[in-house]
Amino acid sequence: MSKSLLELTPVQAVACCSPVTRDPLSAEAAERIAPLVKAIADPVRLRLLSLVSSHADGEACVCDLNDAFDLSQPTISHHLKLLHEAGLLEREKRGVWVYYRVNAGALSDLATLLGGVTA
Amino acid sequence: MSKSLLELTPVQAVACCSPVTRDPLSAEAAERIAPLVKAIADPVRLRLLSLVSSHADGEACVCDLNDAFDLSQPTISHHLKLLHEAGLLEREKRGVWVYYRVNAGALSDLATLLGGVTA
DNA sequence: TATCTATATTGACGGATGTCGATATGTGGT
């Protein structure tokens, strides 16, 4: 049996829908999609996503990421958590270090949803 | 001569950049892109965009849009203003009514920026 | 066990955001 909607990340909960520009979005669908968009609606999180994605081997250690910002370590940790909970970043602990990598399909699913397909 | 960056809508200010997933985003670029993403990071605004886009002739009157929500008229007006200022909706007054239509390229530019291209 | 380092969590604070009711503005009809 499939997992409850409530156990899915925003990305998983949204992977089904047609682009926003083709059919009127139901209130329920909009409520599912919005948190995913909110997750990337911040300059720090956009840069984090970009840094991880373009990093060697497609993954980056938190220690590398901290250095790229003039922000406290807890703040970066907070943003990484939000991206992870949204399903956009995957988290792997290796020894003392934590590595993040982008969930490959997630961003493109989102892009499709936003109407890239109808261009 | 070209207009100042400050006079451009977020969409115009961003139309130049490569996808977020390919190169590390500069802090400045991230600060330009984030407001655009924020503009669609709300369930009401997502539905507004979707309603306008999928409406007959690609345009919708504010009076139609108000009826689709259990929200006050000023609230819908507020969200439409945000979408317009972001460059995602165009506004045209005809008589007493105001019609909005989606800026055709804007959403797809945004989708491309978010990495749809690298899928 | 003790200690050092990497990362996460907590609690607090200021500023941004979504919503409303009241009001203003603008347009057409009488």
Next chain:
DNA sequence: ACCACATATCGACATCCGTCAATATAGATA
């Protein structure tokens, strides 16, 4: 001129969000 209607703006309020300093947790090493 006046009124009715469509839309926008204003001011207030509650909630959410980004940030920090302080602290907790967990792994490695001695």
